[in-house]
Amino acid sequence: MIIDTSGPPVLPAKQVADFKPSLLLGEHSLCPGCGEPVALRILLEVLQELDIVQRTIGVVGHGCYGSFVRIMDVDVLQCLHGRAPACATGIKRVRPGVAVFTLQGDGDMANEGLQEVLHAAARGENITCVMLNNGVFGDTGGQQTATTVLGQRTKTSIDGRDPELHGYPIPVADLVASLRGSAYVARGAVSTAAGVLQAKRMLRKAFQTQLDGAGFSLVEILTMCPTGWFVPTAEGPTYQQGTMEQTYGIGELVTR
């Protein structure tokens, strides 16, 4: 028997979860099965739970998530491709009282601006970088990025990434974790409900690290891109668990 879900229940009940966070003002236009809106939800929820929305400035790179700037009710700067950590550094140094985060993809952070994030981490800038890693340049049509895992099919590695031809993937969180200026580095995934909640705890710790003035924090979140991976949407999480999560590993890399 199918239950009527067109409106709130008639029997006495308490609402425990709403459709979307109140900081989201409209609809996003991303593909079915994408993991990035899930990551956006937990990011906005963390800002609300820490009660820092009114003193937060986001710096957004270029990628599919760039369309979020239209619908998120947070002050946002959109900067040159890959340069978000440098812009965030400037904002934080001029206005030390605000919480500054960057929202970048793997193409933005690892291909276009790897040096920006590494230098920001090495300087111990008191900012939080959030990297949404799906292993493809989704916004430009699904080309291979520096974080595409071995064997993964993309539009420009149609038979799978081959180390002989394309080299090896770059684990960004591990690189950042090796730098002394990093105070909190973690890698999460949004492939399961438990994984989403774990990633949310990581984001909360990262922002808390910044609020405590402890130094640079980075959370890499592995997100599904079934369109770019050529898999059915329902198989996106399983594919991610078998490939990206095996290659990179989930967990906290630095806590100081």
Add this chain to the structure above:
Amino acid sequence: MSRGTLVIDVDRCKGCELCLAACPPNVLSMSATVNEQGYRYPELHDGCTGCTACQIVCPDFVFAVYRFTPAS
């Protein structure tokens, strides 16, 4: 017997089916008909616990979750 229930905003759904795999009691199934965007959407069967797993994994913010309050 259901301990919880959902409100499903079917017209926002893009039919990715992530909620079906995430549902611990396995009480969601895809509809036979399509919404105004042309996607099939989830339907709820008896046995929902109100655990919010579907709402947590949904990329299109389709679910609101309710837990029934016990009669006093």
